[in-house]
Amino acid sequence: MQRRPRLATLALLAALAAPLACAGFEADVHFGLTLWLARQAGFAPGEAEAIALANQRLDAGSVEYMASPLQFACLARFVPDALDAQARHYPSEDKVPADAQGRPVVPGGAPALSLVGAALRRAEGGKAAFMLGEFGRSLHSLQDSWAHRGVPSVPDWSRHGIECEPRLAMAAPLDRGTPSSHAANLTWRWPVDVEEMAQATYLQMLRYPKIHGSPRPAAPWAQVRQALPGFSGARTKSAKSDWFAANGIADTAFLDGTSLPDGPAWKAARWRGRRDIPTPQPPTAQAGVEADLVGFYTGFLTDWVTTSPVEQRWLPALAAGPKRKPDAALVEQLMGWRLRDHGTYLALEGQPPQAGRPSPLHRDRAAFEVFRSLNDAVLPTIRAGHKPSPILPFLVFPLPDADDGSPRAIALLKLIDAPYDTLGVIAGKEKGAGWKITGLVSSADY
Amino acid sequence: MRSYKALALAASLSALTLAGCGGGSGSTAANPPDVPVADYVVPRVHSCSQGDKPETALQGQVPAALRQAGFGGFNCNLKLVSQLQGEGASWSAATYTDKKGQTCFYHATMGANALFNNPEAPPRVNPGVPVINITNPAQPVRVSSLTSTAMIDPWESLRVNAARGLLAADNGLGGGGGPEIDLYDISSDCTQPQLLASVPIGTGTDGGIVPKTAPVGHEGGFSPDGFTYYIGGALSLSYYAVDLTIPTQPKLISSISMADLGMGSFPHGLSVSRDGTRAYFVSSGNMGAAYGSVPPPLDNPKASGDNGFFVVDTSEVQRRLPNAQMRRIATVQVRNGSVAQHTIPFSVAGKPYLLEVDEGGSGGLQDPSAAGVKAACNAGMAPFPMGHIYDMASEAAPRLVSELRLETHAAENCDKVIPDILGLTTFTYGSHYCSVDNRENATALACSYFNSGVRVFDIRDPSKPKEIAYYNPASVQTPGAGSGHLMFGQHRAGSPDWCAARLDFDFDRRLLTTACQDNGLLVLAFENGTWPFPESTKATEIGN
Numbered sequence: 001m002q003r004r005p006r007l008a009t010l011a012l013l014a015a016l017a018a019p020l021a022c023a024g025f026e027a028d029v030h031f032g033l034t035l036w037l038a039r040q041a042g043f044a045p046g047e048a049e050a051i052a053l054a055n056q057r058l059d060a061g062s063v064e065y066m067a068s069p070l071q072f073a074c075l076a077r078f079v080p081d082a083l084d085a086q087a088r089h090y091p092s093e094d095k096v097p098a099d100a101q102g103r104p105v106v107p108g109g110a111p112a113l114s115l116v117g118a119a120l121r122r123a124e125g126g127k128a129a130f131m132l133g134e135f136g137r138s139l140h141s142l143q144d145s146w147a148h149r150g151v152p153s154v155p156d157w158s159r160h161g162i163e164c165e166p167r168l169a170m171a172a173p174l175d176r177g178t179p180s181s182h183a184a185n186l187t188w189r190w191p192v193d194v195e196e197m198a199q200a201t202y203l204q205m206l207r208y209p210k211i212h213g214s215p216r217p218a219a220p221w222a223q224v225r226q227a228l229p230g231f232s233g234a235r236t237k238s239a240k241s242d243w244f245a246a247n248g249i250a251d252t253a254f255l256d257g258t259s260l261p262d263g264p265a266w267k268a269a270r271w272r273g274r275r276d277i278p279t280p281q282p283p284t285a286q287a288g289v290e291a292d293l294v295g296f297y298t299g300f301l302t303d304w305v306t307t308s309p310v311e312q313r314w315l316p317a318l319a320a321g322p323k324r325k326p327d328a329a330l331v332e333q334l335m336g337w338r339l340r341d342h343g344t345y346l347a348l349e350g351q352p353p354q355a356g357r358p359s360p361l362h363r364d365r366a367a368f369e370v371f372r373s374l375n376d377a378v379l380p381t382i383r384a385g386h387k388p389s390p391i392l393p394f395l396v397f398p399l400p401d402a403d404d405g406s407p408r409a410i411a412l413l414k415l416i417d418a419p420y421d422t423l424g425v426i427a428g429k430e431k432g433a434g435w436k437i438t439g440l441v442s443s444a445d446y
Numbered sequence: 447m448r449s450y451k452a453l454a455l456a457a458s459l460s461a462l463t464l465a466g467c468g469g470g471s472g473s474t475a476a477n478p479p480d481v482p483v484a485d486y487v488v489p490r491v492h493s494c495s496q497g498d499k500p501e502t503a504l505q506g507q508v509p510a511a512l513r514q515a516g517f518g519g520f521n522c523n524l525k526l527v528s529q530l531q532g533e534g535a536s537w538s539a540a541t542y543t544d545k546k547g548q549t550c551f552y553h554a555t556m557g558a559n560a561l562f563n564n565p566e567a568p569p570r571v572n573p574g575v576p577v578i579n580i581t582n583p584a585q586p587v588r589v590s591s592l593t594s595t596a597m598i599d600p601w602e603s604l605r606v607n608a609a610r611g612l613l614a615a616d617n618g619l620g621g622g623g624g625p626e627i628d629l630y631d632i633s634s635d636c637t638q639p640q641l642l643a644s645v646p647i648g649t650g651t652d653g654g655i656v657p658k659t660a661p662v663g664h665e666g667g668f669s670p671d672g673f674t675y676y677i678g679g680a681l682s683l684s685y686y687a688v689d690l691t692i693p694t695q696p697k698l699i700s701s702i703s704m705a706d707l708g709m710g711s712f713p714h715g716l717s718v719s720r721d722g723t724r725a726y727f728v729s730s731g732n733m734g735a736a737y738g739s740v741p742p743p744l745d746n747p748k749a750s751g752d753n754g755f756f757v758v759d760t761s762e763v764q765r766r767l768p769n770a771q772m773r774r775i776a777t778v779q780v781r782n783g784s785v786a787q788h789t790i791p792f793s794v795a796g797k798p799y800l801l802e803v804d805e806g807g808s809g810g811l812q813d814p815s816a817a818g819v820k821a822a823c824n825a826g827m828a829p830f831p832m833g834h835i836y837d838m839a840s841e842a843a844p845r846l847v848s849e850l851r852l853e854t855h856a857a858e859n860c861d862k863v864i865p866d867i868l869g870l871t872t873f874t875y876g877s878h879y880c881s882v883d884n885r886e887n888a889t890a891l892a893c894s895y896f897n898s899g900v901r902v903f904d905i906r907d908p909s910k911p912k913e914i915a916y917y918n919p920a921s922v923q924t925p926g927a928g929s930g931h932l933m934f935g936q937h938r939a940g941s942p943d944w945c946a947a948r949l950d951f952d953f954d955r956r957l958l959t960t961a962c963q964d965n966g967l968l969v970l971a972f973e974n975g976t977w978p979f980p981e982s983t984k985a986t987e988i989g990n
Contacts, residue, residue, distance in 0.1 A: 046635050053634055080653060129590040133631060133640030137694075212590065272545070275633065276610065278673070285765055386653060388689050388699045388766040391673070 024059070024089050024144035024172075024446040026185045026258040026420060028240050029197070031056035031273065033231060034139060036247055037198060040224050041205035042216025047132055051205075053273055054136030055143075056254065058088055059420065059446055068422035069155060070443035071384050071412060073169035074162050075397040078384040082168040087115065088137075089144045089446045090152050090170045097167035105148045105173075107193065108200045112145035116204050128209040135208060139201055144446065146197040147184045148172060157441050160426055161399050161408060171444060182259035182346055182420060182444055191232040198228055236263025237343065257419045261343040268340055270416075278391050280380040285390040293396060296427065296435040297411045298374070301394060305377035305415075309335040310365050319428060319436035333440045340369050342418045369417065379414040381422075402428055408438070420445055484782065487851050488903060489912045494522035495973040501916070503862070505853035506875055506898035508918065508942040510865045516940035519920035523976040524900065524958065527969040530586040531922065532576055534929025535961035536599070538879070540606035540613070541580075541950035542636050550636035551578040551586070551969075552613060553947060553961040554600045555928030559620035564935050567927035574598055575615070579637045583957055583969045589637045594644040596628035596663060602715060602787075602879075603666035603677070606632070608986075610672030612693060613639055616647075616663030622681035625649050625660045629675075629693050642693045647677070648686060654697030661686045661698070665788070669718040674763060676725060678713045685713050685727050687763045687772065700763050702772040704729065709777065711739050711752040715788025720885070722764035724841070725772065726791060726800055727756045732784035733810050742810050742818070743781050745825035753786050754779040755802045757841050776842050778802070782849065783831050784810050787878060791838070792888035798838040799847070799908050801891070804831035805878050807855075812874050816864050823860035830855050830876030833893060835908050847909040850877065850891075854898060867897075870936055878946040883953070883978065884985035890914070890977050892958055894945040900960060900970065906981060915976050919943050922964035931963040951977075953984040 031052045038048030072081035082096045091111035092103035106112065115138035123131035150173035154166045176190075177183025187194045199221060206218055227247060234240040237260045241252040253271040262268065283294050296317075303314040314334070318326035339345045371377035374393050383389035394413035402408055407429045414422050426439040487505075494500050501520045503509045508517050532555075539553035556562065557570050574593035580586045596603070601618025611633020617623035625646040630639035645652060648660045665678030675696070677686040685707075687700040704713055711731030718725050731752030733739035743749035755778050762770035780786060783804030790801045805811075808827035809818030822829040832851050836844035854863050854875045867874040873896045880893035882905070891911065892902045899918025903911040921940050925932040931944040945962040952959065956977065958970045 046638050050635065050638055050640050054631075054640060125593075127593060127641075130592055130594070130630065130639055130641050132638070133642065273634070278610075278671070281765065287768060382691055387768040388654075388697075388770065389691070390766040391691060 024140075024147040024185060025187070025197075026059065026182075027056055027254045027271075028187065028231075028258055028260070029143055029194075030059055030140055031254045032240070032244055032249060032252070033198060034136065034143075034201065036244070036249060037202050037224070038205055039248070040219045041202060041208075042218040043205070043208075047211065050132040051136035051139070054133035055140050056273070057275060058137055058140045067384065068412065068414075068443050068445045069164075069169050069171060070157070070162075070422050070424055070441070071395070073155075073166075074157065074164035075410065075412070076384040077165050077168065079168065081384045082170075085446075086170060088141050090148050091115075091141050091145050096170075097165070099167060100152045100154050100170065104151045105145050107146040107149045107196065108142065109145065112142045113204075115141045120204070120207055120209070123209050128211045139204065142200055142204065143197050146190070146193040147176070149193070150175060155443060157424075160424075160439055160441055161402075162410070162424070162441065163400075185259050185420070186235075187232045188235045191229065194232040195225060195228050199225065234260075236261050236266065238263030238266040241266065257342065257417060259343050259346050259420060261347060262341045278380060280375055280378075280393045281390040283393055283396075286383065286392055286396060289396045293409055293427075293435060297394060297396060297425070300437060301411070301413065301425070302374045304334065304338070305371045305374055308365050308370050309338045309368050310363060317437050319430065319438045330437070330440060337415065337418060337423060337440070337442075338368050340367060340417055377416055379416055379419055381412065381414060399426065406430065409435075410441075483846055483849055486848060486910075487853055487856055490853075491522045491913050491915060495525075498522045498525070498973070501918075504859055505913070506895060506901070507854050507863055508866060508897055513866065513921075513938070513941045517921040517942045520899065520916065520918040522917075523915035523973045524902065524917040524970045525973055526917070526919075527583050527957065527971045528580075528586050529919075529965060529968055530578055530588060531926065531964075531966035532588060532928065533570060533572060533926030533966075534932060535947060535963050535966050536928065536930035536933075537602040537946055538600060538604040538615075539947035539949075539959075539961045540604055541952070541959050542606040542608065542611070542613070542632055544611065544632060544636040545634060548579065548581045548636050549583075549952070550632065551580050551959055551961075551967055552576070552592075552604060552606070553578075553967065554602075554604045554615070554618075556599055556930050556933045557927060558933070559599065561620045562930075562933045562935075564927075564933050567932050568924075570927050573928070575600065575604060577637060577639060578967055580959065580967075580969060583955060583971075586967055586969065592628075592630065592639060592641075594628045594641055595626045596623070596644065599623065601664050603663055605667050605675075607668040607670075607672035609670060610690075610693075611636075612642075612668070612672055612690070614666065614668065614675050614690075616661065616666045616677045618663040618665075622662045622664055624662060626663065627666075627675065627677070627688060627696055629690065629696060631693070643696055645696065647688055647696060648698040648701070652697040653695065654689065654699050655701070657684065657686070657698065657701040658703070659684060661701075665713070665715045667716050667718065667788075669722040669760075669764070670720050671722055674718070674722065676716050676718065678716050678727070680712045680714055680730065683713065685716065685725070685758075685772070687760065687770070689766070691766075699766070700770045700772055702758070707756050707758070707774050707777075709752045709754065714786055717789045717791055718760065719791055723759065723761040724775075724791070725758040725760045726789035726802075727758055728786035728789060728802065729754050729756065730784075730786045732781070732808070733806060737811070742784055742808055742821070744808060744821060744827060750779045751781050751784075752779075753781070753784050753804070755786060755789055755800075757844070776844065778836065778844050780804065780834055782808050782828050783834070784808065785831070787831075790880065790882055790885070792882045792885045794888050794905065794908050798841075799888075800836045800838050800844060801833050801880060801882070802836065803833040803877050803880050803893070805873065805876070806831050807876060812867065812871050814869050814871055816868055819860070819864060819867070823857050823864075826857045828855045829857070829860060829863075830874065832877050833880050833891070835905070835911070837908075848911055850880075850893065850901075850903065850911055852895070852898065852901070870938075872934060872936065873897075873944060873946070879948045881949045881951065883951040884983055886986070887981070887983045889979045889982045890951065892949040892951065892960075894947055894949060894960060894962070896944050896946060897942040899942070899945050899962070900949065900958070900968070902958070902977065904979070906979065915972060917968070917970050919945070919962050919965045919968060925964035926966075929963040937964060951985070953978060953982065
């Protein structure tokens, strides 16, 4: 009897075959590779970890670095967050606000090195032991200058009625993937860039001042580079995990949530290196938002994450289309974003749509995590702006009214299974029917 | 009232007799069951452990003769596990156990500054806050020192937040340095704190509000959730709320001046309720005109003084409302003390209490002639500072239920203790910082009592605290320049140390960690099952 391939295998094959059009590097680089390079550079295990952790936490989805272009360039238009995002992920001579054409990212260029230089200077004078974290954060900018080389693209969500300030917006350059995708993060697509990035990182590590006067025996670069092709070429979490294990890093849970498909034998586990996620305040704590709208979103989002998507219990909250049925593509999106294996979803999303044929993965209950609460499913966020913000599970912004004058809104949230993206769940208020979900947009956040 | 005091004195003397006979500190007859709060003297330790070195005079006293001979230390039910003198310590300390199970101890140090510069002090070698690994409590190891702006001299502001794994301090250089706040990540590896931010607050560069007066660091403390750090700006006369949501970008979101709070004295320490909606600020007063404060009220029935604490509504800060305001709910004047230091909210058997601790006696801070001490004695009030426990069943009307008065504090004993402290200034006998074993289920309270060392009390009945242990370290011959005691010019050969820092209970290991100024880090072990009690439970949060 011929055995039927498993759904996950099918999905993986689809993912690997897909012409991925996928933003900066992810935890495989910012934590894993950085940790490994630091060890090769002679840092003690704890020191290497301090560098890598701080580097990764710029992206880790904790509340500390949640700045999303969808918020700072579009819905909140907050220049300080745009400046911070640019410095950390799209280093350039010209600063925002500025046209994207005028702020190209040059890999390893002076802007990409400026934070590193500052961190190295601040680590002098006996401060090296406690500046490892700042050094790690500064490496993030340097590393992303390869992933984001070129002219940043400007995401366009105008068809959803979301107008952005192009002089603040930034996404991966078009020749490295579409703005909402993560192709620029995937090392196997850019092996030459990855090696250059790794070498630049390594050279800066060698410049770090001695800690307590102790010399650091470093491996020669020629030796280090020999191992890199295996790292770059790994196309799944599983393959990346194997590379790290073979190179002395056994705990590879940091790969969870990256944009690589899981691959065979990958056992998903939450990474302990993530900063403890705070418990958000109730959604009603957001100032200036109508209670019924917050209530609607709370109900829908809770249903969405606390029930299996296979059951589609949240369908009644979706706006009805011409045939009095919810839009199939929206349903597919809502299911796809709930997949535990987000890398595979990204790959599937890049394929041409097949009318009437939902992904087989969407029928596999085991492919989804059913959370106990909304708070368990999200990385909490804060409202960008000069005024303080409570920590919230999601943020609500008004959108321009629909053509028929009915009010519209969008809720931003970040799912724990897709930490490199911010989702925008759009709703409209239908006469007599109340608020209904009408669309979903995503922003690839570095 | 006098008769109760006489009883207490008699009890003390009988205990002294027992101790002198080699019977340990012995038991005291304690107070009559209905003794007024103002007359209550904390009963002595019931019995010490074998090999201990009990006190030989009044409870808390290091007599002048012992000082001249060279004080060798006292202990009862607390024994020394280890010590790391380093270059000495100053006012604040904190302990933290990280995700890997490593336990670290951090303490503030001083150094020469514009106000305090003892020419006899040796040069600093490792300035700043030492990072001490006490994972093996018997072998503490200084790993490094933190030397960012605020860590050079955090004064009384050094704190840990357990919930987020953050170490923080404001710039308290010389008691009032500047507007900077430093934050470190200690969650992953407490032995290697990593700097998250070292930035000025409230000056217009942090993205937050700009108050009338920018903060000048001195005291500080976290909200239990670790998302707010409050600065007690003694010299800037305000309390400040700093948003730590993004710990690399702390920013000022609210402030309230002492004028707004309603007493014209100085801010100092603070604490915050578990849910973050209440802060317990103090008014550091009753110091006299020389210190910019009103005179101690002592026995003047018409004077209320300007020392005490405030119950403050911080719910707008906690909820991060735009333009968040802090509002006073209650003011409690503390006449029987001065220079209010800090507060701790805690629960005993589900009932809410608040401890307010002073660092000055009823007559003000110590002066060389002990004039303030004598004035307090003459008024029948406590000459030295102590903690005051309030029943907070009604937060609008806190009710005093007890005071942590040692025998040294009893007015009847003034003649016996004044010779010990003549010629000394600022602090001698009396309290500075205290900590409870578990704010949610407090059973024990430990306090640093300057010359009287570390004292631990059973507070299962908060109206009748009882002493269960003490450790008063021996005099240090050559203190380091990080010692406040030395830099204040108050170290004398043979004299007892200044124990002034916070203390941390370690439930799992039955330890108490703190730092005394000349002696540095002290890891102490409870002996003979003294603590925990059957009712004690491990705290889910420490460092506040």
